Amino acid sequence: MLSDDELHALRDIERRLRWQSPELVRLFNRVEPQPATNHRPRARTRVLLAAAALTGLALLGPRVLNEAEVRTRRRRPLPRTAPACPAA
Numbered sequence: 001m002l003s004d005d006e007l008h009a010l011r012d013i014e015r016r017l018r019w020q021s022p023e024l025v026r027l028f029n030r031v032e033p034q035p036a037t038n039h040r041p042r043a044r045t046r047v048l049l050a051a052a053a054l055t056g057l058a059l060l061g062p063r064v065l066n067e068a069e070v071r072t073r074r075r076r077p078l079p080r081t082a083p084a085c086p087a088a
Contacts, residue, residue, distance in 0.1 A: 002010065018025050065073070
């Protein structure tokens with residue numbers, strides 16, 4: 001909220017602008033204020049989509065193997081070979 005002095009100063013500035021630059025006044029008078037929009041439905045939709053995506057990733061994404069699965073998936077050890085003998 002503006003004080004009386006600030007309001008008086010603002011009106012004085014507006015009056016001087018109207019006198020010095022009528023083109024600027026016409027430009028500002030043509031601009032219509034934006035209508036107030038409610039962003040809640042859009043935000044709610046985004047949150048629901050993010051929650052669905054995270055749930056899908058959690059359910060379908062990579063999972064940790066249990067002990068039995070780790071044991072069955074272990075690779076067999078590589079065959080041992082005799083060390084190479086240097087040529088004498």
